[in-house]
Amino acid sequence: MTFRTPTGGTIDRNTLLHFTFNGRKLTGHPGDTLASALLANGVHEVGSSVKLGRPRGIVAAGSEDPTSLVQVEEPFPEPMLLATTVELFDGLVARGLAGQGRLAPEPDPARYDAKHEHCDVLVVGAGPAGLAAALTAARSGARVVLVDEQNQAGGALLGVDEYLDDRPSAAWVADVLAELRSTAGVLVLERTTAFGMYQDGFVLALQKRTDHLGFAAPAGVARQRVWRIRTRQIVLATGAHERPVVFAGNDRPGIMLASSARTFLHRYGVLPGSRAVVFTTNDSAYCAAIDLAESGVDVPMIVDARPEAPARLATECAARGIEVRAGHVVIGTEGAGRVTDAHVAPLDGVAGHCDTVVCDTVLVSGGWNPVVNLFSQARGKLRYDAELGAFVPGEELETVRVAGSATGELDLTACVRQGRNAGASAAISAGFTPRGQMPLPVSDSRCTSRSGLVLWRVPGDDDASFVDLQRDATVADVLRATGAGLRSLEHIKRYTTIGTAHDQGKTSGMIAAGIVAEALGVELADQRPTTFRPPYTAVSFAALAGRDRGELHDPVRVTAIHPWHVAHGALFEDVGQWKRPWYYPQAGEDLHTAVLRECKATRESVGMMDGSTLGKIDVQGRDAGKFLDMLYTNMMSTLKVGRIRYGVMCGVDGMVIDDGTVIRVGEERYLVTTTTGNAAKILDWMEEWLQTEWPHLDVHCTSVTEHWATIPLVGPKSRDVLAAVAPDLDVSNEAFEFMTWHDTHVAGVPARVCRISFSGELAYEINVTAWHGLAVWEALMAAGEQYGITPYGTETMHVLRAEKGYPIIGQETDATVTPQDLGMSWAVSKKKPDFIGKRSFARAENNRTDRKQLVGLLPVDPSVLLPEGSQIVETDRLPEPPVRMLGHVTSSYPSAALGRTFALALVRSGHERIGETLYVPVEDSLVPVTVTESVLYDKEGARRDG
Amino acid sequence: MTSPAQPPGAHLPEHPDFLWENPEPKASYDVVIVGGGGHGLATAYYLAKVHGITNVAVLEKGWLAGGNMARNTTIIRSNYLWDESSGIYEHSLKLWEGLEEDLGYPILFDQRGVLNLAHSLQDVRDSVRRVNANRLNGIDAEWVDPAGVKEICPIVNVSPDVRYPVLGATYQPRAGIAKHDYVAWGYARAAHAMGVDLIQNCEVTGLETAGGRITAVQTSRGRIAAGKVALCAAGHSSVLAKMAGIRLPLASHPLQALVSELLEPVHPTVVMSNAVHVYVSQAHKGELVMGAGIDSYNGYGQRGSFHIIEQQMSAALELFPVFARAHLLRTWAGIVDVSPDASPIVGLTPVGGLYLNCGWGTGGFKATPGVGDCFAHTIAHDKPHPFNEPFTLERFTTGALVDEHGAAAVAH
Amino acid sequence: MQLIPCPWCGPREEAEFHYGGQAHVAYPEDPSALTDEEWAQYVFFRENPSGPFAERWSHSAGCRRWFNAVRDTRSHDLLAVYRAGEPMPEVLS
């Protein structure tokens, strides 16, 4: 049987859409929601409830619906959508849910994006109030954005068949919309829900762009978009939600809000059933009753809780054969999958007076709750309006205005007036002058919009009286909570879970507050509703992630030489955002064999790596030396032009934060290098000190990290290779000393060559502009070919430096390590009166003799490789936990040069323990190790000069 | 329509019919606890239960346990790096293991295990270091490779092709989650039953001292004399300590969290990724509960900035592609009191009879039973319990920090 | 997300800024003259008020300037913004 009316609604009756629900093949029309199409097919029972497994239907027509939760299965599985907000399309497959949704295991193919939008006035809600506000603001010349979650403008007007100024209200809406669309600087966004109000006019809105197209959604178009709107002024014209009255058995499918039934009728051409009892506390439901009756629904009775029915409306009803029972309420219902009877009795509970009315539909209206969610998110205070029985905006905010039913105003003309005023004052506040006032329309509505009796619930079986239909929370639960000693609505929410479901209590929150106030005998005026939080309606995770996924999740930073590394089979290590070559495996090699080969080649002949990621900062100015003296633990101002010095930096707490070389470029100019991961941090650190502490210093810092490509050329044959590509340069040990630099040409390109070594070998660091990096790298490869020049990655670099006992910041250190702990007292100036961190060295803790210090560890069995991160203990047998730990292994490698494995470690009193045997628990055994100095290779430093 | 034999939410326990009374404050108490969060309530409970001190009031400025206790992602674990930390957190975990019985309250403590993911070679080193330290401290801990991660939590994307691949994880099987409200209310009910007064809507506005000793608190509901005062005010600790002239090395930051709608079980464990700030579990009803990184600025507003949530979502989807069409249902924020070394401050103060428990930052829920027990001991004996002895305020002067920041075991 | 008025570039999104904690904490003239307690105060202890707070921000993704602001930490509302070196404006709480 069809419940589709023969005419009416905004659906396209000429086109048939096929869809499947709970396995049944059904049809609907473009313009339907899944809910309206189900109702048109007579389907009321949608799913079942989470705790009690009771059938659940459709209560409202919009996003406030607490019950119609469905799982879309095709085109792509999506959990927990409201049937009332799923626009119907051909081929839709969905099913009702039992309280929980299902995530698809397969990846979501859809595209999501975000867009920033700026405006002077943002209007939320395109009902009569919002339209008036937007038009008024637009006419002033302001940049206006108007958003509405519906697929068309009109708001409440979409759900009625009223006339404005003697024309169908749709015509009025169309006129306003047409003018808005033709006004420059106006953006109207349908299917767009403002879901979060943040600081300083920042509003987030989710636009559903292709969901309604189903399988026909075009590829390449973002399915959903998050609009990040920054506006000067906001007008909230979000309307009001009808609220139900709670009574026993109020959760049966077929029980629906009266205005929603009216919306299904007028907007979708759908009847909610064949025989409807209407239960109300106010006038508005009379219109629903009359409209349904006129559309062929049998409406046996209006049950009006008020002692007296409105005379004119009652007369109209009588004329249509509708009995009006004033002073009565619905006290219970019957039915399995759907309501079959309503029990009607006097409100004052006169025993015995109970009639049973057969029906398949019960329409309920308990009044109206202004939609104040966003206003409250904007930190607007709410006030209880006793006449309305709802919280309303209780103050004016500087940048947020509220208009229309969202204020509690129910009369159409008044709503439009409010909208107009709000639009005008928002425009004025944004610096514009309103022009051309729009006239106020006059409505022919019969149901004069006055608030009625405030009634939260009808006494009855508390266990069957549902407050939150989604959470299965009943009046009994509320009373149990108050009985347990709870007073705060926040507690009661958490005890009962009311308002925590998908609908976030849009229709249940106010009722729960009312029932609690009654139970506790307190005034609602003294209560605050539970906190409204974003999002207003549920937003998919993917929409929030937007395009920052996959390749675009986080920038991959690469050097100028990167293509070569890729072409030569490098594996990469993530260092911050950089991809650095980790090692270059040849056929059949794993990490260890490749690294042993790279190390060997470098120590015996020549190797080369891409060091471009090192941070580089140009420090210029008269006070540059003085400044660096404060930043580094050692002295930099005494460095001679042309020379280079290694330096360590500490935080104010005396812990090492970075290290690197400092080269003196000129009298007033230095170039400092930082570790890859800390480049930005150290520049910021320098700027912070300069700008906030020492603005008097004549120093300027400029990052040149990416201006330069940096290539360390390492090994006994590096001099020969360099000589071959740098004919202008005297590479002899005398002319080009260790820790000096020269400007020259390398492979025909201007270059700065530094003689620095992070491996202990003779080594150079060649710096050319990044544009030349690849060419120079290739030239070096060619020049080194005869020596078997070997590119190496970070792993080999780590091994080479570890053999020399050089720490890596972040690997040997963890924010608890001082330069002294690293054995670098030599790099801590005794002469300087102060530098950052110096004072902290004097604290008690820093002078303990049992601090952890950097040492070398040699496993007694030279083939055993200690896992990095292993702990170190004193005894060859483990006592019961907790076991005293002496420190941990920071680095550990097999060494080609040493012909054995070795490790670096931080060990309590490590410097004193040199020569001792300690133990490292590895899985179930204890590996004996000998503590050594941290420098294990070429202790005398003989290799440095080649 | 699917109608399962039993609806998915049917098995969840109800709260008891009676919780607590709402007495008027008395003129004086032996011990006044400021702050009715988990810590304050647990402290009251152990004071009464272990030390027999029952003339105790817990003063809460809002609704009981409505601060961070109502807002946290409920992750419980004890696999911290340093001995000092593992001491107190493991003590706490052991108490969690018997808490349901102890309180007679269904706290839904669920030892489903926690994975801490490693995304870089340094993460791997730090993780292995922590696992080894944990084991020697008697704490269950494992290092699992990506395949192991997949086995424990099949929905984690362990493909090497993502931006920050999962290189492995530490796993603590005894770790897990509990239901925050139930825990707080369990303590409250049990403390109340032993005679503790729980006083809500009672904001402490001043601390009175005489001769270097605390004598009373001023509150929005009048003056209350106190033999001892214990501060358990989490995000508001600096404000309260200042009333006694004590400066704390704390910064109060917004910390946000969020939930999805109810979903069929997909996520059997707890996954934390400090590198990308994703902390996620699926709570008992079926909602995904996710924590974010802290907002950078100081804030007492119980709200944060949305870009934090957006960033967290993109990171979460890299790790859990199946979450794409889950929906965000609600976001919120708490106020966390972050200390310089990411470790708490628990112990005596320069003011006699005034005790301090703060600085738990993003991770104090798990400590609730442990610190409640140790703090009660500290108050009762006017001497720190061995487990909280290292967590003095003086450590910032001596330099004896317990740096869990540097140790990459931060957060939750 | 807050909109922070950089004193140079005008209002920009919070994401462009780096937070720097309490403002007007001077590096001690002579750290070596301080007691451990005094030094610890400088290193670790900052004001942490609930209410107006003078704090530092750096427009790190913009002009890279550090500047100061008075912000109410309860509402997160910026009450005043001023350039480094300028005195703190009078703002009512």
Place this chain on the structure above:
Amino acid sequence: MTVSPLAAWRGRLAALAPALAVAERPFRSQLTVRASEPSAIAAMGSALGVVFPSVPCTFTAGSGQFGDVEVLWLGPDEFLVVAAPDLQVSIEEVLRGALGSSRGSVVDTSAQRTTVILEGPHVRDVLAHGCSVDLHPSAAPAGTCVQTLLARTGIILQVTGPDRCTVLVRSSFAEYLAAWLSDACVEYQAAAP
């Protein structure tokens, strides 16, 4: 031989037209100048034939011994001087001379960033997907120059005409920018609803 950061992207970027015309303009001479003394700033300007911008978030252009030169405001005492390729050494020298003994610095940063020119009716739309600065012509007229974020990378954005702008990006982020732009254009290549 020189290689620009987006050399490998030339074809892919060109293919984004007509949604957006995108082209790298590599190897330009770029110098980061720090100076605050008005006389020094004026001297540098006259040496280059361009008045340095005095209004934050703008750029100026002029012509002199180095041909067309642009000066971008980066901060209250920070500018980026941009000129045709291969002039950086001589411009540095001239600027140093003009700066004289005034407080400041001049640094060759030519290879630190690369330049991407964007043109077409969708320029502002495309950028608005990742840039939070108001790019409406009333808020960002030609002559605007802001340092800001585009999605997850920092950029310098010069508005050079109604549908035209120049983006300078750090060299190591250039490929990210290119990938991001390519992806953003998908929407404008498809038929948006």
